Amino acid sequence: MKGVQCFAALVLLALAFSFATAYDPSPLQDFCVDLNDTNSAVFVNGKFCKDPKLAKAEDFFFSGLDKAGNTSNPVGSMVTPVNIMQIAGLNTLGISMARIDFAPNGGLNPPHTHPRGTEIVVMVEGTLHVGFVTSNTDNRLFTKVLNKGDVFVFPIGLIHFQLNIGNTPAIAIAAFSSQNPGVITIANAVFGSNPTISPDILAKAFQLDKNVVQYLQSQF
Structure with a gap:
């Protein structure tokens, strides 16, 4: 009987420990x-x-998500964030959001990652081609065309993008599972780092001519 009681107690302790470590x-x-x-x-x-x-x-x-972002830039998009930098009360609450504006015919939110948060977007206006790539286990690409009212999820840390394939401006509202999800735009980080990554390294990594790498670095 004592053996059964000890075993039951160990099971309860294990369950308690698993629950305790499963949540923030x-x-x-x-x-x-x-x-x-x-x-x-x-x-x-x-x-x-x-x-x-x-x-x-x-x-x-925070006031301002009704205002369109200026998409007159090389990529044709603008993100208006609403995170802890804009709302101090978000601290410790684990949530934030953003408005993303896209210029017609090719406005792009370039491939990027959010290292600290999953992103979910809802289309407000326009049509977007969106997608994300899984990690190096298989590098699978998941893509979808979103129209007004559609919702799509980008898992935490994975490279993803959004492209306006319509001939009118597009608007999306994004929410994140972090008060400050962070953002790493792939091209900016790789070719625009400060100081720059050695062109020899990038040439080998991307299988490009070194002159091409140096040209790309000059663009950032």
């Missing part, structure tokens, strides 16, 4: 408004936060 720790208060001034802050969940008694509605507010 719960917040210790309603919110943790980001604050750089440590003289006026309290320390909660590893972050300095504004004293909750001093929080204001403005700490949880």
Whole structure:
């Protein structure tokens, strides 16, 4: 009987441990408004936060997603982010969003990754060709054409893109599973790093002539 009781106790402990490690720790208060001034802050969940008694509605507010982004740039798109940099009250809440505007006939949100968050987009206007590539196990490409009202998900950390294939402007609203998902635009990071990556390395990696690599670096 004792052996059965010990076994049951071990099973319960294992289950408790698995549940405990499967989730992020719960917040210790309603919110943790980001604050750089440590003289006026309290320390909660590893972050300095504004004293909750001093929080204001403005700490949880952003205005501007109704305004179109300027797509007059080489790629023809503009991202208007709404993350912890715009809303201090997002701190520790694990969510953010953005508006993405695309110029007609080829406006592109170039191949990029979000290292800290999954992205889900909903089409507001226009038509986009979107896709993502799986990791190096098979490098599979998943693509879809999105129209108004359609939704698509880009898994965390995977390279993805959005291209306007319509002859009118396109608008998408994106949401992220992080207060600050980050973004790494592949071409900018590879060919526009500071200082630059050795052209010899890039020439071998991309199987390009070194002169082509140097030309691409000059564009960034």
